Amino acid sequence: DQQVKQNSPSLSVQEGRISILNCDYTNSMFDYFLWYKKYPAEGPTFLISISSIKDKNEDGRFTVFLNKSAKHLSLHIVPSQPGDSAVYFCAASDSGSNYKLTFGKGTLLTVNP
Amino acid sequence: GAVVSQHPSWVICKSGTSVKIECRSLDFQATTMFWYRQFPKQSLMLMATSNEGSKATYEQGVEKDKFLINHASLTLSTLTVTSAHPEDSSFYICSARGGLAYYEQYFGPGTRLTVT
Numbered sequence: 309d310q311q312v313k314q315n316s317p318s319l320s321v322q323e324g325r326i327s328i329l330n331c332d333y334t335n336s337m338f339d340y341f342l343w344y345k346k347y348p349a350e351g352p353t354f355l356i357s358i359s360s361i362k363d364k365n366e367d368g369r370f371t372v373f374l375n376k377s378a379k380h381l382s383l384h385i386v387p388s389q390p391g392d393s394a395v396y397f398c399a400a401s402d403s404g405s406n407y408k409l410t411f412g413k414g415t416l417l418t419v420n421p
Numbered sequence: 422g423a424v425v426s427q428h429p430s431w432v433i434c435k436s437g438t439s440v441k442i443e444c445r446s447l448d449f450q451a452t453t454m455f456w457y458r459q460f461p462k463q464s465l466m467l468m469a470t471s472n473e474g475s476k477a478t479y480e481q482g483v484e485k486d487k488f489l490i491n492h493a494s495l496t497l498s499t500l501t502v503t504s505a506h507p508e509d510s511s512f513y514i515c516s517a518r519g520g521l522a523y524y525e526q527y528f529g530p531g532t533r534l535t536v537t
Contacts, residue, residue, distance in 0.1 A: 339524070340524040342525065342526070344528070346463055348463065349512060349531065349533065350530055350531060351425075351427075351514045351515075351516075351528035351529050351530045351531045352465075352514075352528045353528070354423070354525060354526070354527050354528070357522060357524070357525050359524065395463055399526075401524060401526075403524070406453060406470055406472075406478075407453065407518050407523075407524050407526070408455070408467060408470060409455075409467070409516075409526060411464070411465060413462070413464060414462070414463060414464070
């Protein structure tokens with residue numbers, strides 16, 4: 309049972325445009341949501357997070373939106389840059405499980421010059 | 422801030438020997454550290470969770486006698502692969518929870534283990 313789902317395996321956008329990566333979850337116990345960027349043979353790089361008491365968090369070009377009622381979150385990257393091309397993982401955790409992360413399967417973002 | 426290092430970045434060992442991998446949080450105290458193994462398509466499998474001074478909690482299917490985890494301090498955790506076999510060859514990544522937001526996890530760069 310996949311508790312965190314990223315239904316788009318890949319996304320391609322033009323440089324300068326907005327990238328929107330989506331993530332859905334099923335476990336209502338999740339309190340915290342995180343986005344990571346990953347390259348092959350490297351550890352994930354933390355991008356941005358949001359706790360369930362908020363519906364939006366912004367950090368530079370990255371904004372995460374959380375819709376608790378729909379159990380949906382999204383990561384917006386504006387403007388997209390070629391260096392953003394990577395696999396993006398959505399992850400969720402809750403305090404009851406010692407903050408263990410449950411990952412989605414990732415979305416490969418390609419930003420074309 | 423929130424930097425996690427791993428050492429070594431890659432290691433080759435002979436079958437039957439043991440290998441130790443270190444994970445350090447460089448600029449924060451890590452309440453909890455996690456060890457992962459990477460599989461195809463970059464998916465990560467959680468192997469174990471460790472809190473400083475406590476025994477590690479292993480995920481189902483992970484042999485605790487084979488993958489020894491020690492979390493001796495708030496900035497250091499080690500994973501020892503004992504009696505390594507070729508099937509243990511993989512990319513091992515650690516993460517640490519702590520820093521500015523108590524629920525955020527930061528990952529190390531990973532260690533490539535090749536067992537010959």
